[in-house]
Amino acid sequence: xxxxxxxxxxxxxxxxxxxxxxxxxxxxxxxxxxxxxxxxxxxxxxxxxxxxxxxxxxxxxxxxxxxxxxxxxxxxxxxxxxxxxxxxxxxxxxxxxxxxxxxxxxxxxxxxxxxxxxxxxxxxxxxxxxxxxxxxxxxxxxxxxxxxxxxxxxxxxxxxxxxxxxxxx
Amino acid sequence: xxxxxxxxxxxxxxxxxxxxxxxxxxxxxxxxxxxxxxxxxxxxxxxxxxxxxxxxxxxxxxxxxxxxxxxxxxxxxxxxxxxxxxxxxxxxxxxxxxxxxxxxxxxxxxxxxxxxxxxxxxxxxxxxxxxxxxxxxxxxxxxxxxxxxxxxxxxxxxxxxxxxxxxxx
Amino acid sequence: xxxxxxxxxxxxxxxxxxxxxxxxxxxxxxxxxxxxxxxxxxxxxxxxxxxxxxxxxxxxxxxxxxxxxxxxxxxxxxxxxxxxxxxxxxxxxxxxxxxxxxxxxxxxxxxxxxxxxxxxxxxxxxxxxxxxxxxxxxxxxxxxxxxxxxxxxxxxxxxxxxxxxxxxx
Numbered sequence: 001x002x003x004x005x006x007x008x009x010x011x012x013x014x015x016x017x018x019x020x021x022x023x024x025x026x027x028x029x030x031x032x033x034x035x036x037x038x039x040x041x042x043x044x045x046x047x048x049x050x051x052x053x054x055x056x057x058x059x060x061x062x063x064x065x066x067x068x069x070x071x072x073x074x075x076x077x078x079x080x081x082x083x084x085x086x087x088x089x090x091x092x093x094x095x096x097x098x099x100x101x102x103x104x105x106x107x108x109x110x111x112x113x114x115x116x117x118x119x120x121x122x123x124x125x126x127x128x129x130x131x132x133x134x135x136x137x138x139x140x141x142x143x144x145x146x147x148x149x150x151x152x153x154x155x156x157x158x159x160x161x162x163x164x165x166x167x168x169x
Numbered sequence: 170x171x172x173x174x175x176x177x178x179x180x181x182x183x184x185x186x187x188x189x190x191x192x193x194x195x196x197x198x199x200x201x202x203x204x205x206x207x208x209x210x211x212x213x214x215x216x217x218x219x220x221x222x223x224x225x226x227x228x229x230x231x232x233x234x235x236x237x238x239x240x241x242x243x244x245x246x247x248x249x250x251x252x253x254x255x256x257x258x259x260x261x262x263x264x265x266x267x268x269x270x271x272x273x274x275x276x277x278x279x280x281x282x283x284x285x286x287x288x289x290x291x292x293x294x295x296x297x298x299x300x301x302x303x304x305x306x307x308x309x310x311x312x313x314x315x316x317x318x319x320x321x322x323x324x325x326x327x328x329x330x331x332x333x334x335x336x337x338x
Numbered sequence: 339x340x341x342x343x344x345x346x347x348x349x350x351x352x353x354x355x356x357x358x359x360x361x362x363x364x365x366x367x368x369x370x371x372x373x374x375x376x377x378x379x380x381x382x383x384x385x386x387x388x389x390x391x392x393x394x395x396x397x398x399x400x401x402x403x404x405x406x407x408x409x410x411x412x413x414x415x416x417x418x419x420x421x422x423x424x425x426x427x428x429x430x431x432x433x434x435x436x437x438x439x440x441x442x443x444x445x446x447x448x449x450x451x452x453x454x455x456x457x458x459x460x461x462x463x464x465x466x467x468x469x470x471x472x473x474x475x476x477x478x479x480x481x482x483x484x485x486x487x488x489x490x491x492x493x494x495x496x497x498x499x500x501x502x503x504x505x506x507x
Contacts, residue, residue, distance in 0.1 A: 077264065077291060077321050079329035085262060093423060093455065095415065100441045101452040103269045111316040114270040115324070117262065122415060147449035152415050155453070160417035246433065246460060246490050248498035254431060272438045280485040283439040284493070286431065 008042035008066045012074035012083045017047040025072045025135045048074050053086035061126035067153045073133030075118045084119040091121025102141045125157050176202050177211035177235045181243035181252045186216040194241045194304045217243050222255035230295035236322045242302030244287045253288040260290025271310045294326050345371050346380035346404045350412035350421045355385040363410045363473045386412050391424035399464035405491045411471030413456045422457040429459025440479045463495050
C-alpha cells in the first residue's frame with residue numbers, strides 16, 4: 001500500500017480572497033499538516049463561489065491526484081456558505097464518520113458546533129474534508145481527524161483489482 | 170443583520186389532527202419558544218400526510234417567510250412517519266450538525282434515540298427542524314438547539330450580496 | 339403489533355467468499371442475535387460486488403420479507419468497499435440515528451471509527467443495517483443497536499392503514 005502524505009489546502013473566503021485580511025486559517029492548517037509529516041503541494045484562496053470551488057476540487061482530485069484535499073471556510077448557514085454543497089457535488093462516496101467525529105468533538109465546546117454543515121467524502125483516489133473557516137476551529141477539527149488520515153489515504157489508494165487487504169496474485 | 174425571532178410550529182399527528190387527544194406537544198414547544206423570546210405566528214396540526222406537510226412547509230417558507238419552522242412528530246420508523254421525508258423534499262441545504270447535536274444529547278437517555286429520523290435544513294430564508302412527537306422529547310430537543318438558533322437565523326437571513334460578515338459597500 | 343425477531347446476516351468479504359478464511363464475523367453476529375432471541379433464517383457470504391449485494395438485499399427485503407437484514411463488511415474506504423453504496427441504492431428511508439449511535443459508541447475506542455461509512459435504512463417492511471467487517475467491530479456495533487431493534491421492527495411492520503399507535507377501527 002502506498003502511503004503518500006500529500007495534501008492541498010483550499011481556503012474559501014470572500015474576504016481573504018480580496019486581501020481584506022491575510023489567510024491565517026490556511027497558514028495554520030498547512031503548518032499543522034507539516035508538523036505531522038504531510039507535504040502541502042497546493043495552497044490557494046478562493047471566493048465563496050460554488051462553481052469555482054467545484055472546478056478546483058475536480059482539478060486537485062482528477063488531474064493533480066492529490067490524496068488529501070482540505071477546504072477551510074464556507075461551511076456555515078449564510079447564503080454564501082456553499083463549500084459543503086460544492087463538495088457534495090463532486091464526491092462519489094460520502095464518509096460521514098469523519099464529520100460526526102468533528103461535530104462530536106466540538107459540541108461540548110460551543111453551541112455553534114451545531115451550525116456546521118461540514119461534508120467529507122471520497123472522489124476517485126482523493127479524500128476531501130471540509131474544515132470550518134476560523135483558524136481555531138479549522139486547526140481543532142484537523143487535530144480530531146489527523147490520527148485517522150494516513151490509514152484513510154492508504155485504503156483509498158489501495159489497488160482496486162487486488163482483494164481487500166491482499167496484494168493481487 | 171436582522172435577527173427576527175419568529176417561528177411556526179407544525180404538529181404532525183393523525184390522532185391530534187382528528188382530535189383524539191389535545192396537541193400537548195405543540196403547546197409545550199410554543200411555550201418554550203415564547204419563554205425564549207420567540208414569537209410563534211403559526212401553530213397548526215397536520216395528519217401524517219407527506220404531500221400536505223410539504224405544501225405547508227413551502228407556504229411557511231416561501232410565502233410567509235417565517236425564519237424558523239419547527240415540526241413535531243412523524244419522525245419515527247412506522248409507515249406513516251413521513252415528516253423527515255417531506256422535509257428532505259423541500260430543503261435546499263442540509264444542516265446535519267443540528268441533528269447530530271440532538272441525537273448526541275438523547276443517546277445517553279434512551280436507546281430509542283437511535284430510532285429518530287429527524288432532519289434539519291435550510292430553504293431560502295427559513296430553517297426547518299424536525300422535533301419528535303412526544304412532549305418530553307420535543308421540548309428536550311428544542312432545548313438542545315435553542316442556544317444556536319438566533320445566530321442560525323441571523324446567518325440565514327444575512328444579505329447574500331454582501332460579503333460574509335461585512336455590509337456590502 | 340407483530341414483533342417477529344427474524345434476521346438475515348450477509349457477510350461481505352472477497353476473502354471469506356473465496357474461502358481464504360472462515361466467516362468468523364458472520365458466525366459471531368448470528369450467535370449474538372440467537373442469544374437475544376432472534377432467529378437467523380439466512381446467512382450468506384458475498385464478494386465485494388455492489389450489484390450482487392443490491393440483488394441480495396432486494397431478495398431478502400422484497401421476496402423473503404425478512405424484518406432485519408444485517409450486513410457485515412465492506413464499509414471502509416478501499417475501492418472495493420461498496421456495501422454502504424449498495425445499501426443506499428435500495429433503502430427508501432434513511433435511519434441515521436442508528437449510524438450516529440454506533441459511531442458515537444466507537445469514537446472513544448479508536449480513531450478508525452471515523453473511517454466507517456456504515457449506512458442504515460428502511461426498505462418496505464425491512465430494516466437494513468451495515469456492520470463493520472471485523473468480528474469485534476461487528477459484534478460491538480450490533481450490541482449498541484440491539485436494545486432498540488425489536489421496537490424498530492414493530493414500528494416498521496405496523497399497519498400503514500391504521501393510525502399510528504392505534505388499531506384501525
